[in-house]
Amino acid sequence: MLVFDLALKSLRNRAFSTSLTVGSIALSFALLIGVENVRVGMRESFSNTISQTDLIVGTKGGTIQLLLYSVFGMGAPTENVSWEAYRQWAEHPAVEWTIPYSLGDSHRGFRVVGTNEDFYRHYRYRGGQEIALAEGRANTDLYDVTLGADVAAELNYALGDEVSVTHGIGEVGFVTHDHMPFTVVGILDKTFTPVDRALYVTLEGMEAIHWEDGAPPASDDEHVHDDEAEAAPADDGHAHDDEAEAAPADDGHAHDDEAEAAPADDGHVHDDEAEAAPADDGHVHAEDISIEDVEISQVTSFFVGTTDRRDVLQLQRDINDFEDEPMMAVLPGVALNEMWQGLGYAETGLRLVAIFVVLVGLLGMLVSLYTSLNERRREMAILRAVGAGPSRILGLLVLESVCLAAAGALAGLALVYGLLAAGQSIVEAQVGLFIPIRPPGPVELLLLGAVVTAGFLMGFVPAFKAYRTALHDGLAVRV
Secondary structure, three states, rough: HHHHHHHHHHHHHHHHHHHHHHHHHHHHHHHHHHHHHHHHHHHHHHHOEEEEOEEEEEEEEOOOHHHHHHHOOOOOOOOOOEEEHHHHHHHHOOOEEEEEEEEEEEEEEEEEEEOHEEEEEHHHEEOOOEEEEEEOOOOOOOOEEEEEEHHEEEEEEEEOEEEEOOOOOOOOOEOOOOOEEEEEEEEEEOOHHHHHHEEEEEEHHHHHOOOOHHOOOOHHHHHHOHOOOOOOOOOOOOOOHHHOOOOOOOOOOOHHHOOOOOOOOOOOOHHHHHHHHOOOOOOOOOHHHOHHOOOOOEOEEEEEEOOHHHHHHHHHHHOOOOOOOOOEOOOOHHHHHHHHHHHHHHHHHHHHHHHHHHHHHHHHHHHHHHHHOOOOOOHHHHHHHHHOOOHHHHHHHHHHHHHHHHHHHEEEEEEHHHHHHHHHHHHHHOOOOOOOOOOOOHHHHHHHHHHHHHHHHHOOOHHHHHHHHOHHHHHOOOO
């Protein structure tokens, strides 16, 4: 106890150098613990984003790319899956449920996801938790939109607000669909996943906003073909270029020469009816189209839940071998492991850098203790003169080294948790990564013990020098 008191008083007597040493160790240890916390937080955050989904299906490409843009909202898809192909696999006997995703649009930097009611029924995260609504209801009508918790909070949206979607992903898009705004009908509960940073609309709404001038693309039988330019009226009753003065076709579709005619009997608004639209600006607005008017043509990807988990691998092979369309199915867990393996080198590199930084901090402590011995020669000699043996002097210096290392490590640990508490929401808002704050675990305690042990061992270097110093060396006056 006497030695411990002497060590503390000696450190307080050299308060400035002690503070610098403790500070350098604290910063280096905070870096080591911070890297470890971010690494574990990233893995946990990514793993908790999706649960109880057997397959993710999209167009052929990279497995990690499909995982990133479908689940984590990172990157952009290259091609889409036709609606016919999606329906074929959704009705497969081995498939219990599917969640279609249509991507490619955004709103003020947040992604817009086109999906259907199956998203709310079947999507699970963090061990099977369901998507829940904090306010309002799920989007079911053509121009309904449900907001993720972060979108509503950051953009200060409330129920009833109107939202315009931009074509493209990012802060700046290509075309903003101002003529077809969506109305906020619901806000989701916080999930601490990328779900919070997206807007959810119906598949029909996503399809409708991409109709040119607010009208659907013409089907194949409505196109004017070059070889029909001089032919007699087609049997399908459509009026072509050489029928400019003819009566409207029997199918009720209004063509180029019928621009001022009434809308077609089939209820669809076609390209050639642009002048018949109610709006003066040439656009067909939301109130002019119903959800029944829209036919979905494609989706970006879809999630699959199987009736029997034993069928997953066979279903994956069948989808990958699908001849009608190039498609790919990936297992979320396998794709995640593949991604972590690719990032393993970066993780190891960061960890090594942090370890070397800690060693530099400990070496700084060693240098500080060693160089201070010359100033403390008289102190050591007086201790020897009053009865402290060489072993007591050795123990004193080793204990000082242990105190410095332990104080620095504890200060670094406190610094990490303080930064996590202050920056957790900022990191989530900027990069969508939620890093949980939990009490120090086995890894943190192991690293803390390793730093204190290293300090203990390094303390023997100056202690051994002081141990060998003769009594008269400290009492003699040097000229």
